[in-house]
Amino acid sequence: MRLRSFGVTFEIVAARDVAGALAPAFPPHATRTACEGRALRFSVGLAHPDRGRLMTIHRGRRTICRDAPLVVARDILEHALRRAIAVSSPHHLFLHAGVVGWKGRAILIPGHSFSGKSTLVQALVAAGATYYSDELAPVGDDGLVHAYRRPIALRTHGGAFASPSLPAPRAQSVKPLPVGLIVCTRYRENAAWAPQELTSAEAAMELLANTIPIRARPRRALRLLKRLALGAPAHRSERGEARDAAREILRMI
Amino acid sequence: MTYHARTNHLLVESIGDELLVYDRLNHHAHRLNRTAALVWRHCEGKRDPREIAAELGATLGCTLDPRAVTAALDDLAGAGLMEQAPAGPRVSRAHVVRALKAAAVGAALPAVVTIVAPAPAEADSPTAQPAKKTIDLRGKEAFVLGVTPATGPGLVGGITAFTGFPGSTPPVLVTVHIPPDADIELNAENCQNLLKMMQDALDRMMTGGLAASQMQIQSQRDAIQSVKDQCKGVH
Numbered sequence: 001m002r003l004r005s006f007g008v009t010f011e012i013v014a015a016r017d018v019a020g021a022l023a024p025a026f027p028p029h030a031t032r033t034a035c036e037g038r039a040l041r042f043s044v045g046l047a048h049p050d051r052g053r054l055m056t057i058h059r060g061r062r063t064i065c066r067d068a069p070l071v072v073a074r075d076i077l078e079h080a081l082r083r084a085i086a087v088s089s090p091h092h093l094f095l096h097a098g099v100v101g102w103k104g105r106a107i108l109i110p111g112h113s114f115s116g117k118s119t120l121v122q123a124l125v126a127a128g129a130t131y132y133s134d135e136l137a138p139v140g141d142d143g144l145v146h147a148y149r150r151p152i153a154l155r156t157h158g159g160a161f162a163s164p165s166l167p168a169p170r171a172q173s174v175k176p177l178p179v180g181l182i183v184c185t186r187y188r189e190n191a192a193w194a195p196q197e198l199t200s201a202e203a204a205m206e207l208l209a210n211t212i213p214i215r216a217r218p219r220r221a222l223r224l225l226k227r228l229a230l231g232a233p234a235h236r237s238e239r240g241e242a243r244d245a246a247r248e249i250l251r252m253i
Numbered sequence: 254m255t256y257h258a259r260t261n262h263l264l265v266e267s268i269g270d271e272l273l274v275y276d277r278l279n280h281h282a283h284r285l286n287r288t289a290a291l292v293w294r295h296c297e298g299k300r301d302p303r304e305i306a307a308e309l310g311a312t313l314g315c316t317l318d319p320r321a322v323t324a325a326l327d328d329l330a331g332a333g334l335m336e337q338a339p340a341g342p343r344v345s346r347a348h349v350v351r352a353l354k355a356a357a358v359g360a361a362l363p364a365v366v367t368i369v370a371p372a373p374a375e376a377d378s379p380t381a382q383p384a385k386k387t388i389d390l391r392g393k394e395a396f397v398l399g400v401t402p403a404t405g406p407g408l409v410g411g412i413t414a415f416t417g418f419p420g421s422t423p424p425v426l427v428t429v430h431i432p433p434d435a436d437i438e439l440n441a442e443n444c445q446n447l448l449k450m451m452q453d454a455l456d457r458m459m460t461g462g463l464a465a466s467q468m469q470i471q472s473q474r475d476a477i478q479s480v481k482d483q484c485k486g487v488h
Contacts, residue, residue, distance in 0.1 A: 067463070086373070096371075199268075200269045201268040201269055204273055204284075205282065205284045205366065208275075208282050209282075209371065210371070211371070212371070212373055214280075214370045215280050215371075215372055216373070218275045218370070222264055222266045222273060225273075226273070229268060230269075
């Protein structure tokens with residue numbers, strides 16, 4: 001099976017029933033493609049069929065996991081595909097960021113794992129913003145932010161599970177948006193919301209620190225980051241409860 | 254003495270009146286505020302700090318203390334953005350701040366902020382800190398035996414996130430291949446966790462509980478020894 005997502009072609013080699021079970025791991029917005037040509041190859045096999053459905057996943061010739069039950073194999077495959085897209089996408093620059101749409105603009109929340117992005121995105125969506133992503137922000141060469149919509153995954157200490165309170169977004173498309181606000185924040189218990197405006201260069205640095213292919217394509221990345229940073233105000237603040245911060249953030253646009 | 258700004262292998266973007274400089278040699282990114290950017294731009298090998306201060310003072314519309322220029326040159330050299338380091342003892346930042354306050358000058362103290370650009374493996378891990386030591390597994394094939402569910406950061410770094418957590422799903426053992434470019438910070442907790450998980454994987458390989466060739470077993474032993482060597486003395 002060949003899939004294409006954000007300009008990256010994958011070939012998933014697996015038995016039909018295995019491929020079906022792994023489908024939730026495929027990138028959001030991926031489409032089947034029949035085009036020949038270079039593709040990133042992932043093969044999934046049952047490690048010990050007599051021991052139940054334990055899976056082994058290879059990327060090319062490299063093993064990326066063995067003896068994984070289905071739920072884990074899906075997670076691992078999803079992570080590997082997501083990473084491959086973020087690194088290899090030819091026409092999009094992937095930032096590690098949450099994104100919501102509000103009043104025709106994108107609110108970009110750059111940040112690494114465990115900074116509270118997903119919780120804040122969920123709160124913004126609950127307050128009326130449109131969900132675009134809780135993890136990755138694909139930015140086109142035109143500076144517009146695209147959606148990367150998958151079920152919001154809220155972390156507990158040491159792991160992740162899908163949020164039970166928000167259903168997985170339906171597959172309808174949302175249009176790419178210009179960035180209207182950049183919010184650099186992380187959770188701290190009882191923190192007060194006290195945004196300080198960043199200079200454009202400070203904002204660009206925050207974005208650079210969360211730009212996945214920065215090392216592979218620094219020139220292109222810098223130009224796009226400059227465009228984003230000059231095009232929208234940026235603020236930094238710690239935050240307490242996500243619901244309160246979400247209200248404040250939506251008032252800023 | 255005159256000073257040259259380095260130009261090779263650098264990407265420079267001006268953003269407002271600041272500069273973003275990306276060093277392709279070591280993947281460090283630097284933000285130069287207005288004053289530091291002006292100092293750097295004036296390092297063409299023609300002027301000493303006093304002359305740079307005089308010229309910049311005219312540009313900034315205030316008096317710029319040459320010691321502030323020397324401090325900027327120190328910072329720029331420390332960031333690897335100069336062809337050579339300034340001569341003489343390093344001027345302390347505190348000293349320069351006091352001097353500038355005493356002179357009541359309007360120019361901002363020069364500032365150079367540096368981060369290490371994240372590697373792709375850091376797609377899901379908290380990094381981009383000032384340069385930190387990591388456990389180097391390049392060129393080694395290594396496996397760990399972990400407890401799930403734990404994905405994402407556990408695969409590429411933040412190894413403590415890989416040890417599992419209590420939840421509704423019973424924990425399950427899974428073997429995961431560590432990517433050679435995994436970014437695992439070199440600290441005591443990571444060393445302990447990583448070695449345990451690698452040793453558990455080796456034990457399973459040796460007892461036949463995990464299918465592995467002799468070459469993979471030897472590779473796992475080599476990787477464990479490498480991690481032990483790197484973790485020696487880490488507290």
